[in-house]
Amino acid sequence: MSSPVAIVTGSAKGIGLSIAHELSVRGYRVVISDIDAAAAEISAKELDDAIAIPCDVRDEDQVKALVADTVAHHGHLDLMVPNAGIGVVAPILETDLAAWRQVTSVNLDGVFLSLRWAAPAIIASGGGSIVSIASVSGTTGTPLIASYAAAKAAVINLTKTAAMELRPHGVRVNAVLPGFIGTDLVTEAAPEFERYLGMEAGAFGQVIETKQGRFGSPDDVARVVGFLSDPAQTWMTGTALTLDGGLTSSLI
Numbered sequence: 001m002s003s004p005v006a007i008v009t010g011s012a013k014g015i016g017l018s019i020a021h022e023l024s025v026r027g028y029r030v031v032i033s034d035i036d037a038a039a040a041e042i043s044a045k046e047l048d049d050a051i052a053i054p055c056d057v058r059d060e061d062q063v064k065a066l067v068a069d070t071v072a073h074h075g076h077l078d079l080m081v082p083n084a085g086i087g088v089v090a091p092i093l094e095t096d097l098a099a100w101r102q103v104t105s106v107n108l109d110g111v112f113l114s115l116r117w118a119a120p121a122i123i124a125s126g127g128g129s130i131v132s133i134a135s136v137s138g139t140t141g142t143p144l145i146a147s148y149a150a151a152k153a154a155v156i157n158l159t160k161t162a163a164m165e166l167r168p169h170g171v172r173v174n175a176v177l178p179g180f181i182g183t184d185l186v187t188e189a190a191p192e193f194e195r196y197l198g199m200e201a202g203a204f205g206q207v208i209e210t211k212q213g214r215f216g217s218p219d220d221v222a223r224v225v226g227f228l229s230d231p232a233q234t235w236m237t238g239t240a241l242t243l244d245g246g247l248t249s250s251l252i
């Protein structure tokens with residue numbers, strides 16, 4: 001059989017790009033997909049045998065086209081990694097419905113659509129897996145990012161439900177729950193956390209480093225995606241795997 005094929009959404013940079021590299025090393029032909037078409041094209045050139053297909057994961061027609069174009073190009077689809085996500089820092093009392101939906105449309109609807117339309121193609125290819133990037137914020141109350149945390153909690157539940165529905169079809173469904181990873185998402189959110197929490201500039205990062213030991217790296221997450229998606233893990237499904245340097249293991 002020809003090399004396995006993976007789609008990684010939101011993979012022009014950050015965690016998604018590291019996942020794409022990890023999968024490429026593992027022999028996958030990777031589809032770098034992102035709302036930023038130009039950045040996706042540039043990132044795809046970093047990898048052997050990768051192509052870029054732009055897609056806004058909020059748009060069902062674009063997600064359907066992403067899967068269809070991948071299958072048209074490569075002949076099959078073996079792995080979907082719904083990774084695209086955004087963060088907005090604001091208290092609930094300053095969050096209106098439009099701001100709520102801005103986050104949940106990407107971080108929850110986008111994962112649903114990616115899973116929904118990848119699954120039939122993976123089934124048609126003889127089985128495979130789906131590994132979503134959720135967050136430890138989906139398992140704890142997380143002040144100032146209610147929409148983000150609620151969406152991630154929903155992704156964890158969707159992962160478990162989909163795992164049960166898709167097991168008879170040979171599709172494993174798992175999620176990774178990272179703590180704070182050193183990407184643009186956190187770099188851009190840190191000043192907002194500091195403003196709302198009355199912290200000095202740079203203090204938020206110091207708190208995280210104390211609680212986690214260090215910031216996680218995109219490669220830390222990519223290695224876990226490689227592990228969960230490995231076809232040898234035939235019994236691993238419905239798992240929400242925490243990766244946070246101990247952040248959520250201690251009260252103090």
Ligand SMILES: NC(=O)c1ccc[n+]([C@@H]2O[C@H](COP(=O)([O-])OP(=O)(O)OC[C@H]3O[C@@H](n4cnc5c(N)ncnc54)[C@H](O)[C@@H]3O)[C@@H](O)[C@H]2O)c1
Pocket residue numbers: 009010011012013014015016033034035036055056057058083084085086106110133134135136177178179180181182183184185186
């Ligand atoms: N950085 C962290 O600390 C952290 C922790 C836990 C979970 N995560 C999750 O990991 C995933 C990747 O985050 P990151 O830190 O690499 O962020 P990032 O901001 O570095 O990269 C996100 C990528 O997603 C793309 N994107 C945004 N909206 C999109 C859309 N509508 N459709 C398609 N692509 C879109 C962006 O263009 C960008 O390339 C997200 O789901 C995030 O919630 C991140």
